Amino acid sequence: MSKTTDIPPAKAAGDLVLREVWRAKDTLSAAYGHNLDKLFAETSKRELKSGHPLVKLPAKSRKG
Numbered sequence: 394m395s396k397t398t399d400i401p402p403a404k405a406a407g408d409l410v411l412r413e414v415w416r417a418k419d420t421l422s423a424a425y426g427h428n429l430d431k432l433f434a435e436t437s438k439r440e441l442k443s444g445h446p447l448v449k450l451p452a453k454s455r456k457g
Contacts, residue, residue, distance in 0.1 A: 425431040440447055 422432065425435065
């Protein structure tokens, strides 16, 4: 444990990683006006431009 806080070092490091992930997510979302349709459309365009092979999985059917 740190002398300045009661948070274990591993937890503090994990929190830093989560904060960075959330910051990146919020920045990306804001760039598209928090509109998932716009974000998805741009992501699809980037996938096609990347030149990397893409996997298209069939939709799962629901039972019931």
